[in-house]
Amino acid sequence: MASLETVQSNKSFGGVITKYKFESKALGGLNAQFNVFVPESDGSTKFPVLWYLAGLTCNEDTGPWKGGFLRDAADAGIALIFPDTSPRGAGVQGEDDDWQFGTGAGFYLNATADKWAKNYRMRAHIIEELPAVIQAATSIPLDFTRQSIFGHSMGGLGALTLYLKHRDLFVSCSAFAPISNPTNAPWGHTAFGGYLKGGVDEGKEYDPTELIKTVGGDAGVHILVDYGDADNFYKQKQLLPENLVAAAEKAGFPTSQVTVRAQPGYDHSYYFISTFAPEHIKFHAKFLKA
Amino acid sequence: MASLETVQSNKSFGGVITKYKFESKALGGLNAQFNVFVPESDGSTKFPVLWYLAGLTCNEDTGPWKGGFLRDAADAGIALIFPDTSPRGAGVQGEDDDWQFGTGAGFYLNATADKWAKNYRMRAHIIEELPAVIQAATSIPLDFTRQSIFGHSMGGLGALTLYLKHRDLFVSCSAFAPISNPTNAPWGHTAFGGYLKGGVDEGKEYDPTELIKTVGGDAGVHILVDYGDADNFYKQKQLLPENLVAAAEKAGFPTSQVTVRAQPGYDHSYYFISTFAPEHIKFHAKFLKA
Numbered sequence: 001m002a003s004l005e006t007v008q009s010n011k012s013f014g015g016v017i018t019k020y021k022f023e024s025k026a027l028g029g030l031n032a033q034f035n036v037f038v039p040e041s042d043g044s045t046k047f048p049v050l051w052y053l054a055g056l057t058c059n060e061d062t063g064p065w066k067g068g069f070l071r072d073a074a075d076a077g078i079a080l081i082f083p084d085t086s087p088r089g090a091g092v093q094g095e096d097d098d099w100q101f102g103t104g105a106g107f108y109l110n111a112t113a114d115k116w117a118k119n120y121r122m123r124a125h126i127i128e129e130l131p132a133v134i135q136a137a138t139s140i141p142l143d144f145t146r147q148s149i150f151g152h153s154m155g156g157l158g159a160l161t162l163y164l165k166h167r168d169l170f171v172s173c174s175a176f177a178p179i180s181n182p183t184n185a186p187w188g189h190t191a192f193g194g195y196l197k198g199g200v201d202e203g204k205e206y207d208p209t210e211l212i213k214t215v216g217g218d219a220g221v222h223i224l225v226d227y228g229d230a231d232n233f234y235k236q237k238q239l240l241p242e243n244l245v246a247a248a249e250k251a252g253f254p255t256s257q258v259t260v261r262a263q264p265g266y267d268h269s270y271y272f273i274s275t276f277a278p279e280h281i282k283f284h285a286k287f288l289k290a
Numbered sequence: 291m292a293s294l295e296t297v298q299s300n301k302s303f304g305g306v307i308t309k310y311k312f313e314s315k316a317l318g319g320l321n322a323q324f325n326v327f328v329p330e331s332d333g334s335t336k337f338p339v340l341w342y343l344a345g346l347t348c349n350e351d352t353g354p355w356k357g358g359f360l361r362d363a364a365d366a367g368i369a370l371i372f373p374d375t376s377p378r379g380a381g382v383q384g385e386d387d388d389w390q391f392g393t394g395a396g397f398y399l400n401a402t403a404d405k406w407a408k409n410y411r412m413r414a415h416i417i418e419e420l421p422a423v424i425q426a427a428t429s430i431p432l433d434f435t436r437q438s439i440f441g442h443s444m445g446g447l448g449a450l451t452l453y454l455k456h457r458d459l460f461v462s463c464s465a466f467a468p469i470s471n472p473t474n475a476p477w478g479h480t481a482f483g484g485y486l487k488g489g490v491d492e493g494k495e496y497d498p499t500e501l502i503k504t505v506g507g508d509a510g511v512h513i514l515v516d517y518g519d520a521d522n523f524y525k526q527k528q529l530l531p532e533n534l535v536a537a538a539e540k541a542g543f544p545t546s547q548v549t550v551r552a553q554p555g556y557d558h559s560y561y562f563i564s565t566f567a568p569e570h571i572k573f574h575a576k577f578l579k580a
Contacts, residue, residue, distance in 0.1 A: 011520070012561035065356050065560065071568075230301070270355065271302035278361075 004137045007033060013074035014040035017064055020137075026129040027087040028119040034130065035060050035082040039074045041141060047079035048146035048288035050281070051126070053155030053162075056187075057104045060084045063152075068274035072281040078288055079142050081134075083126055085154070090119035101190050107182075108158030109206045111195040120195055122158075127166060148284040150174040152273055153233070157182060160208035160223070160244075164215055172222035172287040174280045176273045177231055181209035181243040186236075209240070209247045212258070216251070223248075223258045224283050226276045228266025294427045297323060303364035304330035307354055310427075316419040317377040318409040324420065325350050325372040329364045331431060337369035338436035338578035340571070341416070343445030343452075346477075347394045350374045353442075358564035362571040368578055369432050371424075373416055375444070380409035391480050397472075398448030399496045401485040410485055412448075417456060438574040440464040442563055443523070447472060450498035450513070450534075454505055462512035462577040464570045466563045467521055471499035471533040476526075499530070499537045507542020514549050514573050516566045518556025 007019040017037040024032035039047060050073065052063040063069060063082045073080050086106030092115055095102030111120035131144050149170050151159035156178020163173035182188020183203050192203030204210040215221065227234055227241050234241075241260050248258040266272040297309040307327040314322035329337060340363065342353040353359060353372045363370050376396030382405055385392030401410035421434050439460050441449035446468025453463035472478020473493050482493030494500040505511065517524055517531050524531075531550050538548040556562040 010557055010559050010561040011518070011555040011565075013565050017561060068358050068361065068564075070561075071358065071564070228301070265301040267300055269300050271300040271307060271360075274358075274361070275301075275303050 002133055004133060012037070013070050015070070015074050017070065019060065022133055024087075024125060024129060026121050026125040028090065028121070030087050030089060030119060032087070032125065033060050033084055035064050035080075036134070036140060036142075037064065037070055037073060037080040037082075038141060039077050039079065045077075046141045046143035047077060049081060049142050049144060049148070050078050050284050050288065051081045051083070051147065051149040051159070053083065053108060053126075053149070053151030053158040054085050055151070055153030055155050056085070057099050058085050058155075059104065062270075066270035066274065068277050069281060072278050076281060076285040076289070078281065078285060081130065083122070083130060086122065087119040092116060092119065098190075100187055101194055105154065105191070107154060107191045107195065107206065108162065109191075109195055112197040112202065113195055114197075116195050123162070126158075127162060127169070146171065146288050148172040148288055150176075150280055150284065151178070152176045153239075153268065154179055154187070156180075156225070157206070157208065161206050161211060163223070164208060164211040164221075167215070167219070167221070171290075172284050174224040174283055175226075176276065176280075177227040177234065177239055177268050178208065178225060178241070179239055180225075181207060181240040183207045183210065184243065185238045185240055187238050209243045212244065212247050212253070213251055218252065221253065221257050222287055224280060225260040226263055226280075227261075228263045228268065228272050230265050231268040231272075233268050292423055294423060302327070303360050305360070305364050307360065309350065312423055314377075314415060314419060316411050316415040318380065318411070320377050320379060320409060322377070322415065323350050323374055325354050325370075326424070326430060326432075327354065327360055327363060327370040327372075328431060329367050329369065335367075336431045336433035337367060339371060339432050339434060339438070340368050340574050340578065341371050341373070341437065341439040341449070343373065343398060343416075343439070343441030343448040344375050345441070345443030345445050346375070347389050348375050348445075349394065352560075356560035356564065358567050359571060362568050366571060366575040366579070368571065368575060371420065373412070373420060376412065377409040382406060382409065388480075390477055391484055395444065395481070397444060397481045397485065397496065398452065399481075399485055402487040402492065403485055404487075406485050413452065416448075417452060417459070436461065436578050438462040438578055440466075440570055440574065441468070442466045443529075443558065444469055444477070446470075446515070447496070447498065451496050451501060453513070454498060454501040454511075457505070457509070457511070461580075462574050464514040464573055465516075466566065466570075467517040467524065467529055467558050468498065468515060468531070469529055470515075471497060471530040473497045473500065474533065475528045475530055477528050499533045502534065502537050502543070502548070503541050505541065511543065511547050512577055513547065514570060516551050516553055516570075518554075518558065518562050519552045520555050521558040521562075523558050
């Protein structure tokens with residue numbers, strides 16, 4: 001098991017946010033960084049875990065710097081994990097050519113195309129590797145039997161797909177302006193066409209609208225999605241939340257289980273995210289602290 | 291009067307944050323940018339104004355992105371103005387050589403040394419120019435008869451000095467980890483030695499510890515300061531809040547008027563600032579909404 005090196009540690013809202021670094025097997029032996037926020041503790045409490053997955057061009061600092069999440073997480077007694085959005089420095093040819101693909105754009109999948117398969121494995125990094133590495137570091141008081149996940153844009157896609165594929169792991173999921181139907185959107189075509197041997201067809205595995213069809217409507221899910229109707233990427237049909245709504249309805253989910261809200265006048269920025277962050281954390285607290 | 295160009299506008303917490311650009315006479319004709327947050331409005335309300343001055347290396351976006359101020363300002367019905375920290379692109383030789391001086395390090399003063407005097411006039415920019423330019427743009431509903439000011443580090447210095455020099459303009463002042471006695475600190479020596487003809491001696495004009503001596507203890511002030519005792523710049527004696535406390539006490543101010551608090555375990559970062567931001571905004575609201 002790789003051991004964690006502490007890069008930085010800052011007190012915040014009574015708790016501590018720590019940036020760790022380790023050699024990631026899941027990402028082909030590259031160094032990976034992530035942040036963990038742990039609320040103020042009496043030393044005996046283990047905190048439920050809320051994962052935040054950031055969007056294109058972002059990294060492990062974007063959420064804690066700009067999301068405004070720590071305040072409500074501290075109040076609710078919930079720990080936060082902020083992974084990076086891709087491997088860094090893999091040296092794959094072309095990985096730094098386009099902000100929508102490669103570095104900063106890992107799409108939370110396990111690549112299968114030869115060129116990318118060694119390093120671009122953010123799903124394995126998040127689902128398998130980080131929980132194991134964190135639990136091995138016994139000083140980090142997290143309770144992985146209670147996990148939820150949320151994210152923004154590409155990270156909203158990540159949160160929804162990981163939740164729908166791993167319902168045994170997560171009790172709730174929420175997203176800000178998620179890429180909701182990537183097999184029908186330019187971003188998804190670029191990503192799946194590049195990372196996956198099977199292209200867009202294999203990409204259905206990473207498409208919330210496709211995945212929700214495979215989960216029975218009687219299964220019971222807890223999903224909250226907000227997007228702004230002034231979001232340019234929404235207008236450019238990169239997000240397609242309506243397709244997720246239609247698929248959820250067709251699969252028999254009541255809107256109380258898959259709640260998708262258009263927020264008038266809001267855009268794609270963290271000014272939007274931070275506005276609705278308190279509600280999202282309250283949503284997850286309901287299930288994490290049940 | 292220079293007219294304002296809208297660079298960007300984002301809805302946040304029910305209100306709107308707008309970035310403006312204009313040709314700044316105070317800064318020698320350079321383009322200057324600033325952000326204004328206006329809470330949700332019925333169209334007839336004019337909002338009291340809270341200025342936020344950022345620290346070294348920062349700009350007009352640092353506060354709104356990382357401070358977590360908008361949420362509480364929206365709740366309290368207070369507008370926020372975020373100026374830049376220096377002129378940009380003045381082309382003065384050496385202005386980009388050192389993060390502690392020149393670009394991103396205007397120290398909220400009016401330079402008098404020949405080389406800097408044309409462009410480095412952040413005090414005039416904030417005290418005279420921005421209120422005039424904003425009021426001329428009649429679409430921005432601010433009430434400049436009610437103003438307060440706060441800031442971080444170099445911006446805490448700026449907030450304290452502008453408040454103590456212009457008590458007719460501001461009803462309250464607060465600061466996070468302010469440079470409290472720059473004539474006795476390395477940062478102040480660099481800044482005053484460079485920007486001011488009269489050097490460190492002229493710098494007393496921009497030193498909170500010196501200025502508070504000139505304000506009678508019976509005058510009544512409203513000052514709140516927080517710093518972290520794990521702040522490396524505090525440990526390096528760049529901040530010297532104890533000197534401000536001693537001067538205030540000697541001048542006859544009760545601690546209820548000059549409240550300086552050491553926050554155990556906190557450092558110089560926005561993780562610290564955002565933790566105490568809600569209290570600071572509540573502090574200003576008490577006076578702005580009185």
